[in-house]
Amino acid sequence: MTNSLTGLLRQRPYRQLWVARTVSQWGDAFNTVALVLLVYSLTGSGLGVSGVVVAEIVPVLALAPVAGALVDRLPRVRVMIAADLLRAALAFALPFVDGSVAAVYAIAVGLSAGAVFFNPAAQSVLPAIVRERELVAANSGLWTAAVISQIVLAPLAGIVVATLGYTWAFWINAASYVLSALVLGRLEVPTVPAPVSARPWYAQARDGVAAITGDRLLRALAGAQFLAALSAGATGALLVVLAREHLRLGAEDYGLLLGAIGVGAATGPLFLSRLTDDPRRARYVLGPFVLRAAVDAILATVTGLVSAMAALVAYGLATSTGAVTFNSLLQAETPERVRGRVFAGFDVLWQTGRLLSLLLGGLLADLVGIRAVYYLGAILLLAAAAAGSAGLRATEFNRPDPPTP
Template identity: 65%
Template structure:
């Protein structure tokens, strides 16, 4: 299996890695600032869920169209335009962030850009590298992302406390601009020339048929859905748990985000150093079980150090699972349908998150945040069981 040194020797990968790393710096600051801002403006778990629901709505509405378009258009051009669009929106929040309605509208519009960027970015990587290099390539991108969390998440909480929300959103806007400039020089083979262009919805349905018709892709989709039903609420409402149950403020919330990052930073090391076949079903679906057990711990504990340690384990499961999951999906998806399959997976993920957020916000406000994490843990355990039993069926008993 290829290592990080092998993939960084590819100039196109270095450019892609650099652009996504710079963008991640801004995203980390923006994530912390936006969660704190919307909780400050609304004062409820349902309010926090609503801003994420606005982001999800864009995916559900546009992904069926975005997937076929990504398969038609040059992937790099799609990524550059999406970054520039989101940079303008991030700049809007610099000067106008005192209204929850504005936050919801901007969150929706920024998600529109992501609907196009994400399938294009996932399609680019297999075009730059071979199948055996995908785990190392995704590990490199993930490592940069989690290091950004470790370093910048606590600083983001401090920045918001000291300087306010404007500077945090300004950093995100600048990061999008830099990412777009770096990506503009990326050269990668575009979508397949043999794609027959028809109606967008017909092309979208063909992508769904590719996803449903393959046993492995079906298993990945099922795991994706169950995980989304869990993580949608638990991720968005972590700020509520930090404030109400752990008694932590902005800095404490940043610490919890950093704990996830520390655990996630170990994931690529485990995959590249300790395993030879990281795309095996065990390494794809077992991380769901680890994350499920962590959610159960989070439902029980009231101690910030225990919660931070548990979230470090959650981060380990998140990074190892995401790297192996995405690498397997990229390797097994036909090149001509990448945009549509990846967009379909985004729809599955975001639809599950939407249901999770709607239920999670109500459950948190009605029964308390513990209920959300208990249910989230059980759903992740179900995701692990579903994937492992589907791809590793019990052998049939011999007839007598």
């Protein structure tokens, strides 16, 4: 059994998936920075920039049921390649319409739509190319590469935009998708999805919902996911408000807070893969919810840059390790034939909760203050841990590892 990232990277299928997703993340780092700067230059308003976030969320809510059914019906690697090529074409076209706000938003929606198909396919492929006991290390490697790419390349993207303009940033993103598609073209997945009947997509989507609601653990994890999203949407977006109104920090200090989160997020999975290779350990799945709740409460209570940065390092660590263990458990528990639909369903839950949190969190901050948002966020995260714990306690985990792929 190989349960280290170094060992996994020696395995060709995982190495190909890791390279494809990491290269794609490089391009995403450039696109994220350039797109926000472009929209702000065109609209001159924070509301305009918020529209980019909405453009990312709406396709998930609209297309995830279709995407999940498609991912379970077609070869998943081909779905990923098609999504990459679509996004490459859209990213390449962006510089030609960068004078129109409507066109930029439309392409942002298209890029997000591509991700709606790519992400559940990628999540579904991973359990087919690694063992169950390798899932934690495999997800840790993917997560760490993504976070480090964002930390390192986001400043570089700003420099590229400032010196060379938006065109090169968007074309770097397009090239990353093409390279990802080329790498995925050589990926051979040992197992294939079970045959799916040619029923309408909405009937197949209902099967995905039934798979979640009919399984006690998946149902509990879905509840935990939604509660966590209700917390994270507002607390993440309103960190700048907390920094200015409660912590009394300047703009330059806000950058340090984001850096602290990045440090924790990058290092968390590396420590996690040394602590456990079991995706079914409750303390590692639910502990991050409790730690994040503690951080939210601390941030709403303390003042001062150093204490806030220390808390946010812990927040980044909890966020990253929680994402890795949660996804690993979900991959281990979800039947092969419905993985695409289940992951698409969890995406819908996350984005729905995030959207509601953004709307209600801003209103709550205006009515009773930003500290209340963070205290409520802590309560929601504790509720998420409790919901997940109920499902874990009710499920027997003394199962043997599945056969080697």
